[in-house]
Amino acid sequence: MSLTKLTVSALAIAAVSATTASARDQVQVAGSSTVLPYASIVAEAFGENFDFPTPVVESGGSSAGLRRFCEGVGENTIDIANASRAIREKEVAACAENGVTDIVEVRIGYDGIVFASRIEGPAYNAFSPSDLFNALGAKVLVDGQLVDNPHTKWSDFNADLPDADIIGFIPGTNHGTREVFEEKVIAAGCEATGAFQAMMDAGMSEDDAEDACLATRSDGLSVDIAGDYTETLAQLSANPNGIGVFGLAFYENNQDTLKVATMDGVMPSTASISTGEYPVSRPLYFYIKEAHIGVIPGLKEFASFFVADELAGPDGPLAEYGLVSDPALAETQATVAGAGS
């Protein structure tokens, strides 16, 4: 019976290929969608310049990437996790539980977080953390009283801002960007407006007050975006009054539709971020599984190539795309060079 033969042979093929899983010969990378473009650019250049195959680069977010990274050691686990935040204690512990003990942290540079709106929308040209906290915080200070956020227009609390409806598109909690946004913008605004002090005075402990500061309003004027920046961009197209949170690189690629606001009077640019003048920035990392160095061909070469001056330096293609290069790149290069030995 040809049909039964076919069935049997198909099953046999599947079984054979399952057992003869050949050694993987390309590096596998996964993680932060912010680091993804940089990792892709490096992977492409790596494939063009070396005899190793081009690494496979996946997205998925910092947390998901690190979780997969910590699944264990072996060819069917990833070699490098990209992250737009530093690895957490909990994650290191989870890694160790699965036998991933030697992790090399590599900082590739910094990323600016910018606030941008539609080019034809209201004139949101200058913000301070206080403005954004007043617009998006759950509880704000109005006339010395801590109340549920009553503001519906930007001009309600700052006469210099346009008389336009508040609607903010902020990164969801699955993004590493959210952490920076909370810490550098919302928490800073909470303290600057005095809401933090008011919460403490109302008898909250410091931790509780901090958490209360970070809560964003839930009446639909602050929208969490779980997807990528393209989703934020699409939301802005539908809401011309909206203000969105983007990475500097994304903004630079979409200057035809977006305009950017200053923060405390500083224009975001690679220059103002590298000097620290522009306050909302964060380091970007990738993590290497040391146990895979020497097992997966090209892993160490890829990591060294990533942080080489030709790529991550101030004149390299990564800086051109929007990465703020790390002044301490030489140290990072030394760390990578010493890894796995």
Added chain:
Amino acid sequence: MSDATANSTPATPSASSLFKQDDRVKRRNAAEKRFKAYGLTAIGVGVTMLIILVSSVLSQGLSSFRQTFVTLPITVTQAEFEAAEASMLKTGKYKKLIQRGLEQRLATAELGDVVSIKDAMGLLSGQAPADLRMAALANQTWPLRQEFRFLANGRVDGYFKGRVTMEIAERDSRISPEQLELSQQLADAGIMETRFNRGFLTRTDGSPTRPEAAGLGVAFLGSLYMMMVVLALALPIGVATSIYLEELAPKNRWTDLIEVNISNLAAVPSIVFGILGLAIFINFAGLPQSAPLVGGLVLTLMTLPTIIIATRASLKSVPPSIRDAALGLGASKMQTVFHHVLPLAAPGILTGTIIGLAQALGETAPLLLIGMVALVQNYPSAPPAGLEDPATALPVQVYIWTTRSDPAFVERASGAIIVLLAFLLIMNIAAILLRRRFERRW
């Protein structure tokens, strides 16, 4: 006389006449008209949506089949080739060689002083040095002297396609109006031209900075390999299951339970199969990540219920008289099934399989979890070994391109949708033709 007869018929027909509509008939006719109108509206809404979808995809995506190229004279001596290959950033050296060719061409066209040479190089894609290196590596006789056709930068390409305007270039730090002016002059001089873009179908995906070099090559192969796996596994397993359940199995509580579960499985969201695939095929069985083999296995699970349900329906539609006749002439049960029932049911089985495959071809969600949503720049090798090499798939490529920041990827994504729709159309037409051609009616 005829007049008299005509006059003799009553002026008003009786109540039971077929010619006069009473109220009830009128109401019934009106209801029927309304019913027709509802149906027409429903079809109208569907067709309008389809037209909007297809026209928006076509208007945004057709331009991805054309691409702007720059033709430059390139000379590479053996010494230059060896020097370039010895350095770390090899493409940097090849870029210098391209720059030489560009300078030469600009000088002959008397356009050398429109913009700085660095800005003029900015008109070329970042892919150009890599393409030159590939050509140099394949080259046998030195020096290499040839007219090369390089990809133009995505922004320049956008200018010729009307996406990028002078106004936008004014605001854009990645391109300047002067560069666009030079592009226009180069196009007038015939050095830059927009022509059919074969690379869109054959090249691998590009990095986010090179929308112009992004192609569907790897996605094609990945989808093809997965469909091969699905066909090789789902068809025999599905048909064997159906034959057993339909022809051989006793009707009892167990077979009922299996039947309910199969129908249930058909409605399970596809992402669930992805989670299952990650847990079983990758974490437990140790199969590699991002491999079409795993993708195919996951999609097999997803397609099986569709094939089983279609196969059972077509087995059922074979009249019992055929079976009775075969059994009556002394054929065994297996001979009856394989010699008579299955050939008659084959068109239905094929149709079901093709529709199941088409469904699997368009699936992205389960592939997210098994690592196939990735930048893959090496073509998988020939099967069976290639089944374990990393690859992407057509719908995955659409998803990846829509998340990229450069607006040029919108065009690419729509182009990929066109290709995907074309494939689905071909498969569905094949299903209809097969049914028309081989179907038997009783």
